[in-house]
Amino acid sequence: MDAITWNAPDSDHPARRAARASMTAVIGGRRQEWLKLFSPDALIEDPVGPSFLDPSGEGHRGHEGITAFWDGFISTIAGFRFDVADSFANGDYCANVATITTTTADGSTMTIDCVLIYRVDEDGLITSLRAHWEPDRAMATLTAP
Secondary structure, three states: OOEEEEOOOOOOOHHHHHHHHHHHHHHHOOHHHHHOOEEEEEEEEOOOOOEOOEOOOOOEEHHHHHHHHHHHOHHHOOEEEEEEEEEEEEOOEEEEEEEEEEEOOOOOEEEEEEEEEEEEOOOOOEEEEEEEOOHHHHHOOOEOO
């Protein structure tokens, strides 16, 4: 189940490299490796705006906030599959059109259609990750084992 399927342009670009490294660390459950990809003051908005994952809609800032996001959400998912249909890399950014399939410990699955926008600094560290997806739409795909 855990995998990345990349059906998109894959020319070398710092933000695209960071995006792929992020996905790989998430799939592997490697929290420390994932955290090292982010600048000290990075911001994650996943999803962008208020949601059950971020009621204030202000995102998760800095390593403390990003660690809390991992511990409160990413670590609760037993498996991830990333299917990247398209990727646009320019400037400091990379926007990936993707479908993420999550599997919980009991075998339930959910499909998240999204656009993931990564921005990196001059060292290739992620300064922002903005995940555009609709929680209600994703929750409607929830299936029990």
